[in-house]
Amino acid sequence: MSSKNPSSSSPRRTSFPVGVNDEGRRADTVLFRLLPHQSASRLQKALREGDIRLNGKKITPATRLAQGMTLEVWTPLLEAAPEPAPSLSLPPDFSSWIVAFSHDLLVLNKPSGVLVHASDRRDGAVPHPTLDTWVKTWLQGKTEPGLSFYPGPLHRLDRLTSGLIVFSVSLNGARTFSAWLAEGLVQKTYLALMEGVFSGTLERQDPLKRDDRTRTSFAGGEKQAKTRFQALGNKNGETLALVNLEGGRTHQIRAHAALAGHPLVGDTKYLSKTRSPGAVSWWLHAWKLVLPDASLGEESYTAAPPAFWSARPWVRELVQSRDF
CATH class of the missing domain: 3.10.290.10 (RNA-binding S4 domain)
Structure with a gap:
């Protein structure tokens, strides 16, 4: 910072x-x-x-x-200014989460279970620490001095979703990446393990509405959203799919998977009936990110799925062997 x-x-x-x-x-x-x-x-x-x-x-x-x-x-x-918060100790493996670091952006492979930002806490309490606080600690002394700019996450990723998340390192990085997002120029691809068997491509275009009481999204409202699920392989009544989306609504992938009749494995909030040994979340991983150009660092980034995905050897082998 x-x-x-x-x-x-x-x-x-x-x-x-x-x-x-x-x-x-x-x-x-x-x-x-x-x-x-x-x-x-x-x-x-x-x-x-x-x-x-x-x-x-x-x-x-x-x-x-x-x-x-x-x-x-x-x-x-200045005299009544609060003392700055003390630096936090980083997780021992934090450096392994870093995918790329440039003058403008920091790209990380977030583990499942890590909360990105304090505002994501459902009960209003401030969790300590979060990925945001760890990133600010790691960036101390690595960024240009500034009076008003603070590094921060440029998009959301649910606590139990693993994979790529981008933090701003500079004001230019924050403004440019946010503009790309607003213009639909950032391509995000996820890997999802879904209940049931299907082949080819499934597409859902249901508008989604948020229910703040249950903290879920369901079909309804006027907010357009489109999600495409491309089957890569299946076994034992489950399908591994590549997922692309347009719209970026809250829980869009999770809600559309359930509406398609193929909820994410482990996502009990959206009707999944499956729990797996060693899995601490639903099986959704932000796998690939493609930017319109390399002006902020690199043009594309990928991140390996978390270790608990090895509970399905066929999934691990499929991810490692196929050129997507």
């Missing part, structure tokens, strides 16, 4: 250099991150009275920052 690197420019004012990860951001956006303990009205008053300046000049909330400028903050505004 980046350091703010302040310096004291006067007994009553502290200076902060504006870095590349603050380029083009509004002053109020930067200040909300830099001074989270101050209210919006207090910051607006400080701007009006000149207690916060840019290169020695008064600014407005809408002023855009540029790399190389200096933000000057009246020192008493």
Whole structure:
């Protein structure tokens, strides 16, 4: 995680250099991150009275920052800031989760059972730690200094779903990847073990609606979603499939698999009747990610399924032997 690197420019004012990860951001956006303990009205008053300046000049909330400028903050505004959270110990095998690391992105192979972000906790309690907190710890000293940018996950992955997840390392990485997602330019491919036998391709286009009470998605509503399941092989009443989706609705793959009559093995919330020795979750793995170009690092990434998939030797052999 980046350091703010302040310096004291006067007994009553502290200076902060504006870095590349603050380029083009509004002053109020930067200040909300830099001074989270101050209210919006207090910051607006400080701007009006000149207690916060840019290169020695008064600014407005809408002023855009540029790399190389200096933000000057009246020192008493900083004095009530909370102490930064202590660094966390990383899991011993954390380095093995890293698929790729560039100036803009960090790509990881998330194990099943790891929560990505505190906001994903259903009971509202803050789990400690999460993948997000571990990533921030690992990135300390590895990113460009910034006042308002914090690395974070750029898409979601359920706690019990394993596989590829992308974190931003720079503001450019966050903006570019998010724009690609919005334009449908990021291709995600999953591996799923499903109950029942089918061949060829199954496609579901059911609009999905979220039930917050049961925390499930079901057919209904107006949010369009399309999921394609391509059978790769089957054995003992189960089918291994490649999965591609359009729409990115919550639980889209899980809900559409159940609606197709082939729920994910182990996904009891979506009607699976199967539990497997050694399996701690449903069998869904974010296997491959293809970006429109290599400007943020690489153009494509793949990640091996978790160890518990070895409970189905035929699945492991199929994944290892076929060129998808």
